[in-house]
Amino acid sequence: MTQLLIEGRGLSLTRQGTAILSNVDIHVGAGEIVTIVGPNGAGKTTLVRVLLGVLAPDGGTVTRKPGLQVGYLPQKLHVDPVLPLGVRRLVTLTKRASRAEVDAALVEVGGLHLAEKAVSGLSGGEMQRVLLARALLRRPDLLVLDEPTQGVDQTGQAEFYELLRTIRDRRGCGIVLISHDLHVVMAATDRVICLQHHVCCAGAPRTVAGDPEYRRLFGPAAAEFAIYSHRHDHGHDLHGNPLPCDHDHGHAHTHAPTASDEVRP
Structure with a gap:
């Protein structure tokens, strides 16, 4: 149970x-x-x-x-763009953690390459992954x-x-x-x-x-929007750019149908 x-x-x-x-x-x-x-x-x-x-x-x-x-991701987190805040510092603002623990959390969310970036330079998708890493440090x-x-x-x-x-x-x-x-x-x-x-x-x-x-x-x-899905033979980076991968490693990918898509019953 x-x-x-x-x-x-x-x-x-x-x-x-x-x-x-x-x-x-x-x-x-x-x-x-x-x-x-x-x-x-x-x-x-x-x-x-x-x-x-x-x-x-x-x-x-x-x-x-x-x-x-509980690990919590707020609806919106405002960070003053003039504040010199880096990703590592943001991740550990509310919980102390070692560099290795921070890196492991960033690896888990696919964001290790963001570790040395300024928070003000993150895209929306990058910011959410960093905040998710921050939440995971609490072992929720x-x-x-x-x-x-x-x-x-x-x-x-x-x-x-x-x-x-x-x-x-x-x-x-x-x-x-x-x-x-x-x-x-x-x-x-x-x-x-x-x-x-x-x-x-x-x-x-x-x-x-x-x-x-x-x-x-x-x-x-x-x-119709809720149940439509198809398969891709590629992945995407944090910006939505396609990444080629083997056909054996294609992944399920769900999105809203467009005019060119065949909507399945």
């Missing part, structure tokens, strides 16, 4: 007479990727803050594994990522989510994603929770993609 990492039951939160969360149930187990989707203002980030103990709910309970270690039982590919191009999004699956498989940690990148995330996750202050629907990606509530929130085309 999968080890339970965190669970919320009947979570409710009201602010200024408006229900932000209403009787929300959620649980995340070890080795599971759970994605919370919903329109802007649906309460996604608030739900995560309640789960992590940053906010206290008005109703309901939260249960966490004793000693739960649970990774929480809030809109992790905001500002990253479509190819970079798919590569980042593929990296998350690899980390999950290697470490056995649980992962919670908050995202609007439905065309990529739905195929990269084990379970989806569709939130609009309450849980509209939840389950496996294909189940949620066909749910009337999901289609009502995101439109009928959302289901």
